[in-house]
Amino acid sequence: MLFKYEVEGGNFSKAGFASSEIKKILKQINIDAKIIKRIVVALYEGEVNVVAHATRGTVLADIDDKQIYIRIEDEGPGINDINLAMKEGYSTASEKVREMGFGAGMGLPNIKRNTDWLNLTSNVGEGTVLEMKTFF
Amino acid sequence: MKVCDIVKQLELKVFSGALGVDKEITGGYSSDLLSDVMGNAEEGQVWITLQTHKNIMAVASLKEVAAIILVKNLQPEDDVKSISNDEKIPVLGTTLDAFTLAGKIYAMLNE
Numbered sequence: 621m622l623f624k625y626e627v628e629g630g631n632f633s634k635a636g637f638a639s640s641e642i643k644k645i646l647k648q649i650n651i652d653a654k655i656i657k658r659i660v661v662a663l664y665e666g667e668v669n670v671v672a673h674a675t676r677g678t679v680l681a682d683i684d685d686k687q688i689y690i691r692i693e694d695e696g697p698g699i700n701d702i703n704l705a706m707k708e709g710y711s712t713a714s715e716k717v718r719e720m721g722f723g724a725g726m727g728l729p730n731i732k733r734n735t736d737w738l739n740l741t742s743n744v745g746e747g748t749v750l751e752m753k754t755f756f
Numbered sequence: 757m758k759v760c761d762i763v764k765q766l767e768l769k770v771f772s773g774a775l776g777v778d779k780e781i782t783g784g785y786s787s788d789l790l791s792d793v794m795g796n797a798e799e800g801q802v803w804i805t806l807q808t809h810k811n812i813m814a815v816a817s818l819k820e821v822a823a824i825i826l827v828k829n830l831q832p833e834d835d836v837k838s839i840s841n842d843e844k845i846p847v848l849g850t851t852l853d854a855f856t857l858a859g860k861i862y863a864m865l866n867e
Contacts, residue, residue, distance in 0.1 A: 632809070632810070632811055633810050633811075633835065635811060635814060636811065636814030636815075636817075636818065639814070639818055640814070640817065640818065643818065657799075657818075657819070660818045661794050661795065661818070661819075664794060664814065664815070664818055665791060665794060668790075668791075720790070720807065720809055720811065721788050721789050721790040721791075721805075721807045721811075722789075722790055722791065722811075724789045724791055724792065726789065726791035726792060726795060727791050729795075730791055730794060730795045733795070
C-alpha cells in the first residue's frame, strides 16, 4: 500500500497530519500499538523538520505485511553536516521555532531511536531525503 | 486515579475535551520541548506544559496522553480546543506553576 502526503514549509498548524493518517492506517491493519508509536514519533519528527527548515516536502509511505518504508523528501536549504545534525542537542532552528518548543536538537536522534533503518542524504541548497524503515 | 479526580481535587479548569475526563492516569510528564515529550512521554500520562499552540494536540494525540495541563493560568489557543474535543483528550488549566502542580499530582498518584 502506497500513501503520499504533502508537507508545507513554515506551516506548523499542519505538522502531524501525515503521522496522524498513518497511525489510523496502521491501527486498521492491527499493527502492534508499541510499533505504531515508534513509527509515528519518527514520522512526526520528520514532518516537523520539513516544516521548520524546508520550503516544501512530500511524505511517501509504503506499507506491506513486514514493514513500513517512509521517504520524506524536501526542497530546502539541505544539511551541511549530517553527522552534526544527528547529534543530540545540535540544532539550526530559528528562535521562533524554538519558542514553540521545537528545535531542541532532539528530532533526528528521536527518529534514529524509533526506526530500525535510517538513511539521510542531503544536497546543500537543494534539499534533504530522509528514508526510514520499521519492521512489524 | 482518573483525569476527573485530579480536576476535582486540584480545581483544574477544563478548557476542552471534557468527554475524555474518565481516562485513567498512569503517571505524568512535565516538559515544554515537544520532541522531548514525543521521545519520552508514555501513554496515559498527564502532560504538564506552558506551550499553548495547536501542535501540543498533535503530540498529545500521537502519544495518547491522558490529558494536557497548562500551567500558570495560560490559555490554549483557539484551534487547540476543537482538536481536543475531537480526540477526547482534555486540555486543563491551573494557576499553579509546573513544579508545584507536578509535586501535587505526584503525591496524589503515590498516596
